[in-house]
Amino acid sequence: MTLGEKYVALKTIFIKEVLRFARIWVQTIVPPVITISLYFIIFGNLIGSQIGDMEGFRYMDYIVPGLIMMAVITNSYANVVSSFYGTKFHHHIEEMLVSPLPYYLIVLGFVAGGIARGLTVGIAVTGVSMFFTDLSFHNPGILISTVFLTSALFALAGLLNGIFAKSFDDISIIPTFVLTPLTYLGGVFYSIHMLPGFWQNVSRVNPILYMVNTFRYGFLGVSDLSIGLSYAIIIGFILVLYSWAIYLLRSGYGIRR
Amino acid sequence: MANANALSIQNLTKTYANGFQALKGISLEVREGDFYALLGPNGAGKSTTIGIICSLVTKTSGKVRIFDTDIDRDFSSAKRLIGLVPQEFNFNVFEPVEEILVNQAGYFGIDRRTAFARAEQYLKQLGLWDKRREQARDLSGGMKRRLMIARALVHRPRLLILDEPTAGVDIEIRRSMWQFLTELNRSGTTIILTTHYLEEAENLCRTIGIIDEGELVENTTMKRLLNELQTETFVLDLKAPLQEAPDIRQHCLRLVDDTTLEAEITRDCSINFLFDELTRRGIEVLSMRNKTNRLEQLFVHIVEENNRARKF
Ligand SMILES: Nc1ncnc2c1ncn2[C@@H]1O[C@H](COP(=O)(O)OP(=O)(O)OP(=O)(O)O)[C@@H](O)[C@H]1O
Ligand SMILES: [Mg+2]
Numbered sequence: 001m002t003l004g005e006k007y008v009a010l011k012t013i014f015i016k017e018v019l020r021f022a023r024i025w026v027q028t029i030v031p032p033v034i035t036i037s038l039y040f041i042i043f044g045n046l047i048g049s050q051i052g053d054m055e056g057f058r059y060m061d062y063i064v065p066g067l068i069m070m071a072v073i074t075n076s077y078a079n080v081v082s083s084f085y086g087t088k089f090h091h092h093i094e095e096m097l098v099s100p101l102p103y104y105l106i107v108l109g110f111v112a113g114g115i116a117r118g119l120t121v122g123i124a125v126t127g128v129s130m131f132f133t134d135l136s137f138h139n140p141g142i143l144i145s146t147v148f149l150t151s152a153l154f155a156l157a158g159l160l161n162g163i164f165a166k167s168f169d170d171i172s173i174i175p176t177f178v179l180t181p182l183t184y185l186g187g188v189f190y191s192i193h194m195l196p197g198f199w200q201n202v203s204r205v206n207p208i209l210y211m212v213n214t215f216r217y218g219f220l221g222v223s224d225l226s227i228g229l230s231y232a233i234i235i236g237f238i239l240v241l242y243s244w245a246i247y248l249l250r251s252g253y254g255i256r257r
Numbered sequence: 258m259a260n261a262n263a264l265s266i267q268n269l270t271k272t273y274a275n276g277f278q279a280l281k282g283i284s285l286e287v288r289e290g291d292f293y294a295l296l297g298p299n300g301a302g303k304s305t306t307i308g309i310i311c312s313l314v315t316k317t318s319g320k321v322r323i324f325d326t327d328i329d330r331d332f333s334s335a336k337r338l339i340g341l342v343p344q345e346f347n348f349n350v351f352e353p354v355e356e357i358l359v360n361q362a363g364y365f366g367i368d369r370r371t372a373f374a375r376a377e378q379y380l381k382q383l384g385l386w387d388k389r390r391e392q393a394r395d396l397s398g399g400m401k402r403r404l405m406i407a408r409a410l411v412h413r414p415r416l417l418i419l420d421e422p423t424a425g426v427d428i429e430i431r432r433s434m435w436q437f438l439t440e441l442n443r444s445g446t447t448i449i450l451t452t453h454y455l456e457e458a459e460n461l462c463r464t465i466g467i468i469d470e471g472e473l474v475e476n477t478t479m480k481r482l483l484n485e486l487q488t489e490t491f492v493l494d495l496k497a498p499l500q501e502a503p504d505i506r507q508h509c510l511r512l513v514d515d516t517t518l519e520a521e522i523t524r525d526c527s528i529n530f531l532f533d534e535l536t537r538r539g540i541e542v543l544s545m546r547n548k549t550n551r552l553e554q555l556f557v558h559i560v561e562e563n564n565r566a567r568k569f
Contacts, residue, residue: 001333001366002366004366004368005365005366005367006366008363008366008367008368008369009363009364009365009366011363012359012360012363012364013363013364016360023351087349090347090349090350091345091347092347092348092349094313094343094347095347095348095360095361095364095408096364097311097312097313098311098312098313098336098339098341099336099361099364099365099412100332100333100334100336100337100364100365100366101364102333252315256312256313256314256315257273257274257308257313257314257315
């Protein structure tokens with residue numbers, strides 16, 4: 001395919017993916033916004049006012065970046081895993097397989113769709129958070145790049161889950177048993193400095209911790225960890241997951257008989 | 258170029274993940290411009306073969322060439338030349354009809370403006386233009402088949418492969434599909450078709466391949482195949498009832514009921530002779546038809562032979 005054709009093909013997948021979640025926005029956009037708003041009200045406002053400061057910030061202000069990141073992670077992942085698995089399950093994937101689309105465009109198209117959903121929800125949640133707190137934007141460059149890369153990372157992870165999934169159960173196992181615990185333990189609600197030394201070290205193997213911290217740094221200017229290391233980890237994961245996804249699709253895993 | 262092959266397959270085998278060998282070494286060629294019937298009983302391996310050609314199934318071994326392109330070398334270019342109408346519906350039923358076509362064109366890198374123009378052309382030709390804004394799930398079964406034909410054409414393939422396109426399609430629509438496909442073939446598109454309606458294959462196709470249990474058991478022109486038919490059975494409706502079948506030399510006659518006579522006629526014998534004899538006996542015939550479709554008779558014969566050969 002020529003470059004122009006590839007652009008058209010990528011755009012086609014992207015638009016299709018965006019339309020998919022936009023058409024069912026009541027299921028895809030509204031629920032996460034409601035959930036995160038409840039977190040704002042309960043943890044931020046009600047309980048948070050009893051907690052006092054965290055790392056020199058109001059508890060509410062401290063958790064808002066983490067909650068936004070949580071929404072972005074969950075939704076980027078959920079969008080791709082359900083869309084890709086559905087495409088595979090109902091054999092719509094065949095429309096792509098019979099076309100000259102290279103596999104990397106299929107990957108990029110689905111990932112772009114996941115990023116679109118993640119960021120849409122992220123922006124909506126950020127909007128809601130304005131009612132509860134005055135957000136400052138310490139470093140917009142870091143803020144935007146982290147959320148974008150994280151969204152891409154989890155869209156890729158969702159894609160892999162979709163490639164491996166053999167049943168609808170398989171697309172909820174990873175989010176429930178891996179993603180949610182890692183997010184909750186990823187420093188959304190607390191600073192790891194509060195943990196005993198041993199648990200601090202255990203926490204450091206959780207990649208989500210780095211994303212949440214860097215994102216929070218973008219807002220507040222404080223981080224428990226090195227920003228450079230965070231970028232290295234995020235980009236490293238993206239490269240590994242991307243190559244893995246391409247490898248699997250090329251081998252026909254889960255998509256060809 | 259007229260003598261080039263649109264498709265050539267050599268020693269194609271496929272063993273599925275569960276160990277089942279669906280194709281046991283198939284070789285066949287389809288000439289450019291041909292209208293080719295790929296026939297065979299359920300489970301013979303027709304869809305498997307087609308799946309491999311279109312990249313839905315991974316082959317175990319063998320070679321496949323689409324025009325001048327080896328799929329192992331450059332599948333991407335090969336795919337541009339093929340349009341597939343699969344056996345099972347595989348579009349997103351929640352997408353509107355027109356969008357399905359435009360998206361498919363998009364995957365081929367065709368810009369949206371051209372894609373919309375092509376969608377309009379093929380939806381009109383296939384009688385679906387009124388339905389373009391409807392979700393695909395609201396179409397009838399026959400309309401869904403036509404939608405898949407339109408979708409297979411948006412990138413203007415030179416080889417169109419249809420896997421049972423007329424399954425569950427009413428007679429009128431089937432006839433209009435035949436006409437459409439005949440015209441498409443006449444304008445230069447090579448067509449490969451699978452079907453269980455042998456009358457359809459006989460009417461449309463010039464060349465025929467029969468697959469049985471993963472092997473190609475026949476590959477010849479329709480004319481030559483039909484010539485192989487040794488006997489034909491006709492059913493005659495009589496004006497007046499008979500007590501028993503008349504005894505006519507050379508012809509095996511059988512009374513089905515008192516006004517229906519079945520006559521088996523060998524190829525070297527003329528029908529005139531039969532009628533002369535009947536007239537002589539004062540038996541008046543109101544109408545006559547073939548007992549079964551000629552191709553069907555042959556098909557059953559070939560597949561039975563193949564099964565017998567396998568047993569011994
Ligand atoms: N994914 C699969 N895994 C294992 N076996 C399969 C698979 N798909 C098909 N088969 C087997 O391969 C054989 C050939 O199937 P195929 O679909 O090619 O037949 P067909 O000639 O198209 O039949 P039909 O006329 O019923 O459509 C069948 O025995 C079928 O059970
Ligand atoms: Mg089949």
